[in-house]
Each structure stands twice: as C-alpha cells, then as structure tokens.
Amino acid sequence: MPxxxxxxxxxxxxxxxxxxxxxxxxxxxxxDALHRLNWFEVVxxxxxxxxxxxxxxxxxxxxxxxxxE
Amino acid sequence: MPxxxxxxxxxxxxxxxxxxxxxxxxxxxxxDALHRLNWFEVVxxxxxxxxxxxxxxxxxxxxxxxxxE
Amino acid sequence: MPxxxxxxxxxxxxxxxxxxxxxxxxxxxxxDALHRLNWFEVVxxxxxxxxxxxxxxxxxxxxxxxxxE
Amino acid sequence: MPxxxxxxxxxxxxxxxxxxxxxxxxxxxxxDALHRLNWFEVVxxxxxxxxxxxxxxxxxxxxxxxxxE
Amino acid sequence: MPxxxxxxxxxxxxxxxxxxxxxxxxxxxxxDALHRLNWFEVVxxxxxxxxxxxxxxxxxxxxxxxxxE
Amino acid sequence: MPxxxxxxxxxxxxxxxxxxxxxxxxxxxxxDALHRLNWFEVVxxxxxxxxxxxxxxxxxxxxxxxxxE
Amino acid sequence: MPxxxxxxxxxxxxxxxxxxxxxxxxxxxxxDALHRLNWFEVVxxxxxxxxxxxxxxxxxxxxxxxxxE
Amino acid sequence: MPxxxxxxxxxxxxxxxxxxxxxxxxxxxxxDALHRLNWFEVVxxxxxxxxxxxxxxxxxxxxxxxxxE
Amino acid sequence: MPxxxxxxxxxxxxxxxxxxxxxxxxxxxxxDALHRLNWFEVVxxxxxxxxxxxxxxxxxxxxxxxxxE
Amino acid sequence: MPxxxxxxxxxxxxxxxxxxxxxxxxxxxxxDALHRLNWFEVVxxxxxxxxxxxxxxxxxxxxxxxxxE
Amino acid sequence: MPxxxxxxxxxxxxxxxxxxxxxxxxxxxxxDALHRLNWFEVVxxxxxxxxxxxxxxxxxxxxxxxxxE
Amino acid sequence: MPxxxxxxxxxxxxxxxxxxxxxxxxxxxxxDALHRLNWFEVVxxxxxxxxxxxxxxxxxxxxxxxxxE
Numbered sequence: 092m093p094x095x096x097x098x099x100x101x102x103x104x105x106x107x108x109x110x111x112x113x114x115x116x117x118x119x120x121x122x123d124a125l126h127r128l129n130w131f132e133v134v135x136x137x138x139x140x141x142x143x144x145x146x147x148x149x150x151x152x153x154x155x156x157x158x159x160e
Numbered sequence: 161m162p163x164x165x166x167x168x169x170x171x172x173x174x175x176x177x178x179x180x181x182x183x184x185x186x187x188x189x190x191x192d193a194l195h196r197l198n199w200f201e202v203v204x205x206x207x208x209x210x211x212x213x214x215x216x217x218x219x220x221x222x223x224x225x226x227x228x229e
Numbered sequence: 230m231p232x233x234x235x236x237x238x239x240x241x242x243x244x245x246x247x248x249x250x251x252x253x254x255x256x257x258x259x260x261d262a263l264h265r266l267n268w269f270e271v272v273x274x275x276x277x278x279x280x281x282x283x284x285x286x287x288x289x290x291x292x293x294x295x296x297x298e
Numbered sequence: 299m300p301x302x303x304x305x306x307x308x309x310x311x312x313x314x315x316x317x318x319x320x321x322x323x324x325x326x327x328x329x330d331a332l333h334r335l336n337w338f339e340v341v342x343x344x345x346x347x348x349x350x351x352x353x354x355x356x357x358x359x360x361x362x363x364x365x366x367e
Numbered sequence: 368m369p370x371x372x373x374x375x376x377x378x379x380x381x382x383x384x385x386x387x388x389x390x391x392x393x394x395x396x397x398x399d400a401l402h403r404l405n406w407f408e409v410v411x412x413x414x415x416x417x418x419x420x421x422x423x424x425x426x427x428x429x430x431x432x433x434x435x436e
Numbered sequence: 437m438p439x440x441x442x443x444x445x446x447x448x449x450x451x452x453x454x455x456x457x458x459x460x461x462x463x464x465x466x467x468d469a470l471h472r473l474n475w476f477e478v479v480x481x482x483x484x485x486x487x488x489x490x491x492x493x494x495x496x497x498x499x500x501x502x503x504x505e
Numbered sequence: 506m507p508x509x510x511x512x513x514x515x516x517x518x519x520x521x522x523x524x525x526x527x528x529x530x531x532x533x534x535x536x537d538a539l540h541r542l543n544w545f546e547v548v549x550x551x552x553x554x555x556x557x558x559x560x561x562x563x564x565x566x567x568x569x570x571x572x573x574e
Numbered sequence: 575m576p577x578x579x580x581x582x583x584x585x586x587x588x589x590x591x592x593x594x595x596x597x598x599x600x601x602x603x604x605x606d607a608l609h610r611l612n613w614f615e616v617v618x619x620x621x622x623x624x625x626x627x628x629x630x631x632x633x634x635x636x637x638x639x640x641x642x643e
Numbered sequence: 644m645p646x647x648x649x650x651x652x653x654x655x656x657x658x659x660x661x662x663x664x665x666x667x668x669x670x671x672x673x674x675d676a677l678h679r680l681n682w683f684e685v686v687x688x689x690x691x692x693x694x695x696x697x698x699x700x701x702x703x704x705x706x707x708x709x710x711x712e
Numbered sequence: 713m714p715x716x717x718x719x720x721x722x723x724x725x726x727x728x729x730x731x732x733x734x735x736x737x738x739x740x741x742x743x744d745a746l747h748r749l750n751w752f753e754v755v756x757x758x759x760x761x762x763x764x765x766x767x768x769x770x771x772x773x774x775x776x777x778x779x780x781e
Numbered sequence: 782m783p784x785x786x787x788x789x790x791x792x793x794x795x796x797x798x799x800x801x802x803x804x805x806x807x808x809x810x811x812x813d814a815l816h817r818l819n820w821f822e823v824v825x826x827x828x829x830x831x832x833x834x835x836x837x838x839x840x841x842x843x844x845x846x847x848x849x850e
Numbered sequence: 851m852p853x854x855x856x857x858x859x860x861x862x863x864x865x866x867x868x869x870x871x872x873x874x875x876x877x878x879x880x881x882d883a884l885h886r887l888n889w890f891e892v893v894x895x896x897x898x899x900x901x902x903x904x905x906x907x908x909x910x911x912x913x914x915x916x917x918x919e
Contacts, residue, residue, distance in 0.1 A: 094665075096672035099653035099703065101513035102572065109180035111247035113508075114276070115283055120510035122281030124572050131283070133274040136202040138183075140223070143191030145184055145200070151513065154278070158654065158676050163389075165396035168377035168427065170306035171365065178249035182301075189303035193365050205271040207252070209292070212260030214253055214269070220306065227378065227400050232458075234465035237446035237496065240641065241580035251577075258579035262641050289582065296447065296469050308375035309434065316732035318454035320370075321483075322490055327372035329488030331434050338490070340481040343754040345735075347775070350743030352736055352752070358375065361485070385525035387799035390828070391835055398833030407835070409826040412547040414528070416568070419536030421529055421545070430830070439596075441603035444584035444634065456730035459759070460766055467764030476766070478757040499761070503585065503607050515651035516710065523801035527646075534648035538710050550823040552804075554844070557812030559805055559821070565651065592870035594661035597690070598697055605695030614697070616688040619892040621873070623913070626881030628874055628890070637692070663868035666897070667904055674902030683904070685895040706899070715803075717810035720791035720841065722858035723917065734853075741855035745917050772858065779792065779814050784872075786879035789860035789910065848861065848883050 096158045100125065101134065103151045110136055113150040126156040165227045169194065170203065172220045179205055182219040195225040234296045238263065239272065241289045248274055251288040264294040303365045307332065308341065310358045317343055320357040333363040372434045376401065377410065379427045386412055389426040402432040441503045445470065446479065448496045455481055458495040471501040510572045514539065515548065517565045524550055527564040540570040579641045583608065584617065586634045593619055596633040609639040648710045652677065653686065655703045662688055665702040678708040717779045721746065722755065724772045731757055734771040747777040786848045790815065791824065793841045800826055803840040816846040855917045859884065860893065862910045869895055872909040885915040 104117015114131065122128050135151040173186015183200065191197050204220040242255015252269065260266050273289040311324015321338065329335050342358040380393015390407065398404050411427040449462015459476065467473050480496040518531015528545065536542050549565040587600015597614065605611050618634040656669015666683065674680050687703040725738015735752065743749050756772040794807015804821065812818050825841040863876015873890065881887050894910040 094657050094659075094668045094672075096657065096669050096676075097655035098673075098676075099655065101567070103511035103513065103569065105508050105510065107508075111180075111249075111286075116508045117510050118278055118283055119281055120508075120572055121512075122278070124510075125512075128278040128281070130278055131276050138200050140187055140191070140197040140199055143188055143197070145187055148180075153653070155655065158672055163381050163383075163392045163396075165381065165393050165400075166379035167397075167400075168379065170360070172304035172306065172362065174301050174303065176301075180249075185301045186303050189301075189365055190305075193303075193305075207269050209256055209260070209266040209268055212257055212266070214256055217249075222377070224379065227396055232450050232452075232461045232465075234450065234462050234469075235448035236466075236470075237448065239582035239636070241582065241638065243577050243579065245577075254577045255579050258577075258641055259581075262579075262581075291446070293448065296465055308429070310373035310375065310431065312370050312372065314370075318456075318493075318732075323370045324372050325485055325490055326488055327370075327434055328374075329485070331372075331374075335485040335488070337485055338483050345752050347739055347743070347749040347751055350740055350749070352739055355732075387525075387801075387838075394830055394835055395833055398830070404830040404833070406830055407828050414545050416532055416536070416542040416544060419533055419542070421532055424525075439588050439590075439599045439603075441588065441600050441607075442586035443604075443607075444586065456732075456769075463761055463766055464764055467761070473761040473764070475761055476759050498584070500586065503603055515705070517649040517651065517707065519646050519648065521646075525801075530646045531648050534646075534710055535650075538648075538650075552821050554808055554812070554818040554820060557809055557818070559808055562801075594663075594700075594870075601692055601697055602695055605692070611692040611695070613692060614690050621890050623877055623881070623887040623889060626878055626887070628877055631870075663870075663907075670899055670904055671902055674899070680899040680902070682899060683897050715795050715797075715806045715810075717795065717807050717814075718793035719811075719815075720793065722912070724856035724858065724914065726853050726855065728853075737853045738855050741853075741917055742857075745855075746857075774791070776793065779810055784864050784866075784875045784879075786864065786876050786883075787862035788880070788883075789862065843860070845862065848879055 097155050098158045099153050099155045101151060101153050103149055105147055105149050107147055110148055110150055113148040114152065117150060117152055118154065121154055128154045128156050130155050166224045167227045168222050168224045170220060170222050172218055174216055174218050176216055179217055179219055182217040183221065186219060186221055187223065190223055197223045197225045199224050235293050236296045237291050237293045239289060239291050241287055243285055243287050245285055248286055248288055251286045252290065255288060255290055256292065259292055266292045266294045268293045304362045305365045306360050306362045308358060308360050310356050312354055312356050314354055317355055317357055320355040321359065324357060324359055325361065328361055335361045335363050337362045373431045374434045375429050375431045377427060377429050379425055381423055381425050383423055386424055386426055389424045390428065393426060393428055394430065397430055404430045404432045406431045442500050443503045444498050444500045446496060446498050448494055450492055450494050452492055455493055455495055458493040459497065462495060462497055463499065466499055473499045473501045475500045511569045512572045513567050513569045515565060515567050517563050519561055519563050521561055524562055524564055527562040528566065531564060531566055532568065535568055542568045542570045544569045580638045581641045582636050582638045584634060584636050586632050588630055588632050590630055593631055593633055596631040597635065600633060600635055601637065604637055611637045611639045613638045649707045650710045651705050651707045653703060653705050655701055657699055657701050659699055662700055662702055665700045666704065669702060669704055670706065673706055680706045680708045682707045718776045719779045720774050720776045722772060722774050724770055726768055726770050728768055731769055731771055734769045735773065738771060738773055739775065742775055749775045749777045751776050787845050788848045789843050789845045791841060791843050793839055795837055795839050797837055800838055800840055803838040804842065807840060807842055808844065811844055818844045818846045820845045856914045857917045858912050858914045860910060860912050862908050864906055864908050866906055869907055869909055872907040873911065876909060876911055877913065880913055887913045887915045889914050
C-alpha cells in the first residue's frame, strides 16, 4: 500500500429536523462542491431557537478526503 | 445596529427518546422559566443505562438570550 | 450508603442509521460483554462517508459500572 | 419519570482551611441564595499566598439544580 | 476576612469598533442588569464579516460578582 | 531495565468526608479488584448536594499498573 | 429557508499595530483570495518581539463562508 | 456489515531508543496480554532524564479492538 | 515588511516506518498539490495495528502558507 | 496604580497526607527558593500507590509573583 | 544553522487602557527583567471591574527566548 | 522520604533530523543551562518547511527538576 496523504477541511451542515439530518445535509453538499469524502468527525453542535423551539440545527464537522487520488 | 449584550446560561435537557428530543425538551422548559432564548450550543451528552438499555439521554447545553431586550 | 467504587471504560458503538442508534448498539453490546452498566458519556462522534452519503456513524463513549457489586 | 430540565450555574467558594472546606462553604452560601442544589463539579482550584503561606483557597464549581421544580 | 462566595455568569459584549470596546460595552450593560461585577475573563472572540470587512466584534466573557453581598 | 508496558484504567472513588478520602477509597477498592496499582491521576471532582450540604464526593481517577508483571 | 452548508478555513492575519488591526488585515486579504466571508472566530494570538518591543501581532482565525452560494 | 462494537483501553509503551520504538513495544506487549488490537492513538509523550540525557521514552496510547469478535 | 496573510489547512501524512517519515510524506505530497508550505504543526498521531504490529502511522498536521504570495 | 507585571512558574508540591498539604508544602518550598509568591492555581493532581494505598500526593501548580517588585 | 534551544516562561502584563497595551507593557517589563525575548503567545485575557467599568486588563502570555545565546 | 518540591519549565528543542533528536538536543542544552533535569513531557511538535521538505523540527517540552536539591 502506497503512502497516502489526506486533506481535512471543516464544514457546517444545517437542518431543521435534527443532528443526524444536519450531518447528512452537510456531507451531501460538501461532496458535490469539494471532493470525494472519506470520513467526518463532529466538532460542534449548535442551533437557533425561535419562540421557544429549535428552528435550526448546525453541526460543524471535519471531513477528510484523499489528496493524491 | 446598537451594541447588543447577550447572556449565556447552561441547562440540561433530558429525554428517554434521543439526543434531539432532549435538546428540544430542555429548550422548551428553559424558554418558559428563563427568557426568550436565541441560540444553543451542546456542551456534553450523557445518559443513564438500565438493564443494558439507554433509559435517559441528558444533553448539557449553553443557551443565549438578549440581556437588554 | 457505603462508599461505592465505579470503573469507567471506553467503547465505540456503530450504526448506519444515526447517533442515537449507535449509542444504543454500543451500550447493548457492551452490556453483554462487560458488566452491568450504569451510565454513558459521549466522547466523540465520527463516521464513514461512501459516495457522498454517511455510511456508518461511530460514537465513542465512556461507560461506567459498579466495581464492587 | 417526566423529562426534567436542570440549570447549571458557576460559583466560587472560599476558605482559609482547604479545598473540601471551600467547596462546603460555596455550596452552603449558594443554597441560601440560589435554589435547592443537586450536584457540583469542580472547575478550578486557586488561592492566595501571603508571606509564603496559603492564605485562602478558592474553588470554582459548577452547581446544578432542577429548573422546573 | 469572612469566607466570601462569588457567582460567575457568561455574557457576550459587542461592538463595531474592536475587542476592547466590545468588552467595555458588555461589562457596562451587564453591570446595569445583573449585579456589581468584580472581574471578567475572555472566553471567545468572534465577529461578523460584511463585504470583506469586520462589521461586528462579539466577545464572550465570564463575569464574577459577590453572591452574599 | 527491560521495556515495561503499563495499562491505565479509569475509576471513580467516593466518600462522604472529602476528596482525599474519596481517592483513598477508590484506590483501595480498585487494588482489590483489578491489579497492583502504581499511580493515580485525578480527572474530575464532582459530588452530590443534599439539603444544602455536600453528601458525597466523587473523584474520577486514572490508575496505572504494569501490564506484563 | 433551505439547508445551507458552510465551509470554515483557517487564516493568520498580521499587523504591527495591534490585534484588531491584524484581524481586519486577515479578513480583508482572505476576502480577496477566498470567498465572500460571513464570520470569524479567533483561535490564537501570537507575535514577534524585537529589542523589547512587539514588532508584529499574528492572529489565527477561523473564517466561515457559504459553500453552496 | 453488522454493527460492530469496539473497546478502547489505554496503555503506556516504553523504550530507551525513541518514540516510534516505544509505540511498537507497547503495541506488542498489549497484543499479547489483551486482545487483537486494531488501532492506536497517541495521548501523551513523556520520558525520564538521567545526567542530561533522555534515558527512557514513555508513550501513552489509546488502543482499540473489536469487543464482539 | 507588509502585512502578510497566511492560510492554514489540515493534512494527514502516512508511513509504515514511523512518525518522522509520515510527516515528511505528508509535507511532500501537500507541497505538490497545494501551495508552497512554510510550517507544520502536529495535531494527532494515530495508526493501524495488524497482527500485533504497527502497520501504518498516520500523522494529522496543520500546514501553513502565504495566502497573498 | 502603575502597570504591574507578574511572572508565573510551575511547581510540584508533594505530601504523604493529602492534597491541601501538598499545596502547602510546595508553596512553602517555592517561597524560599524563588520569590515572594502572590497566588497559585492547581494544574494537576497525581500520586503514587504502594501496596494498595496512596503513598504520596503530587500537586502541580502554577504560582505567580510580581516581576518588577 | 546550529540546533538552537529556546526557553518559554509565562508573564502577566497589565494596563488600564486595553489588551494591546497590556501586551506591550508586559513584554517591555519582561525584556528588562528576564532576557532578550523573541516571541509571545496570549494564554488568557482577564481584568478587574470597578463600578461598572473595566479598571484593568490582565493578559497572561507565554514569552520565548534563546537559551543558548 | 521528605516532601520534595519540583519546578517545571518549558523549553523548545530543535533538530533537522526528527522529533527524537529535537528532544535530545533540547534536553541536553537545558541540562547545561538550567539544572539537573528529571523528566520531560512533550507539549507541541512543529517545524519549518523549505521547498517542500521539512527543514527543522521544533519540539516544545515541559522539563522538571528538584527545586530543593
């Protein structure tokens, strides 16, 4: 196996429905825009509150992909 | 835009059903008791285990609101 | 109440469906193999991405149980 | 069991005698002033030194209590 | 010297002009609304960017005050 | 000196009397149940509060011992 | 509101004059070179010292922008 | 692929020769004593100094293995 | 000296031989693919274990380069 | 009040009796050897275990003193 | 270039005027008292509050200098 | 055994050859200049890159020694 190199970048996925869905949305958008992603790691979970209810979940993730592919 | 000031306090929301639901329960209770909340940030996710099953999720969050509203 | 002592160990639960499910799977397997668990605390949430979609969630947790039971 | 919500606030207890005593003093004062407290967690231990001796221990703690009680 | 107890809360001060000014604004507003404050500690410095310029600085601070005064 | 290997595990010692005593209780129980321990390191100090008084100190520690003894 | 995705990258702004100015310089350069930025968060403040005086402030920041704009 | 569960434990590998060798020694000893290991993660690098020279490197690692294999 | 701006990105270098070699491999690949790099900072050291031996070292690094060059 | 400057150094105090005593011993020795100390802050609490009992507490502290006195 | 060694120590600079000024004051005093300093890194920003106004900024910094110069 | 006190200071060792060598160089220089050192702990590993190659490794370490010897 050759010595692979990976790059890691940070994204924020969002969803009104929950944390899992925010992860899926962020991974899906970043896959379109960036590269073929291999893994993610959650860095932070935040969100907006409107009239006593969670209106939006925001999940900051590191995502990694092969640099030399 | 005037120079707004916000206050942040920490709450623990709980639920038998999952993390998203514990966040929603905590935000809802804190909105009644405290103030009109603007955002949350997850600090810790813990829970109780009973007979090999998760019986309760506990999500510690920071919640922020306008101090001068 | 006597002075109880607890032990904490670290596990990784996995699921294709989401974070809550990965926690439940890890807690269930660890309860079989280790001891009667009392609580968990999430340490890290990661996962694999395959063709632009999350294929697997991995949740690292600390789990605690009575040492002297 | 209903879905309880807790609030966490941060206090600093002090004592000339030691860490345990500073915790007890802080918990006792905060119980008078704030609410019926359920748990504490030590965040930081500091103190003043005067003429080569510790003159005061300061223990910063998070204390938690039921919000909806 | 009696055994004083202090309480710590978290605020966010804001300013279009810079970090020092955001601290001053936050401390000033919190002094009106909360209590007689004794000290602050910066936790986080963030801000908004609009058309390539910093439009607002946001400084999250812990502020401490005597609980038993 | 051969190349020794050590293992580290995490325990929680408890006591109604104070932090030092909780450490001693945890170390004593873990020495019975686990192995011949060589060192400890405090990770977290928490406790329960009952009617405005500390009812129990809980000290989470890492404890280390020779793996190959 | 659609489910927006953001990307976060890290930059270092510098200035001989102070922290606020280093932030402004970094944000301004990065806005030219990268994308339309929405927010920043200070990660680290360092600097060079020459003959007993600060010769340069270096502020490491995370900056975020819409990925799907 | 079934939902695998992993366990993580912490070890300290040592060597007079360097960090890589301390990792290899720790992994080798732990593989004998514990289980079939899958991965490691370095937590801390320390060592002893004797007469101005490094006499021993100590590398604390987390090591992971399948719980349900 | 003008006010330079730098950008920092995260890469993972790998090697079967050791940590220094994984750093060198990652830096070399990233220099081809990205930009003229100025410095690196190690963030994490992990690796795979196969049949009781380290089969691969993975070193996550931040690497920095001039944005405005 | 002139603009005072302080210096902070790190010491380890030890005691067979407990954490408070280890702090007092370290502060007392450092006051002899170093300078007139003003404050301390606990960084780490560790200790040795011998035959199932704590034989020595080690408390790492930062201690501060006026540089320009 | 020979293999230089540097030493890092921690200082606290203070000022009634702001963070930049506290850094400059601390660096200036430490340059007189200690050694020829090469760089600084901010560790903590705190301050005193008096009658609702910031009366003093305190900036804790690590400062580095050549050991073998 | 009397109650020993230790002091900890921070150094940066450098080498063109690798991390182990940078540790050895730093420990050797600091032993000449400072005191009889007892242990080290790695805090940070960084380095310079020149034309796509690592030109210098910099290892920041805490080193400890007896204060009262």
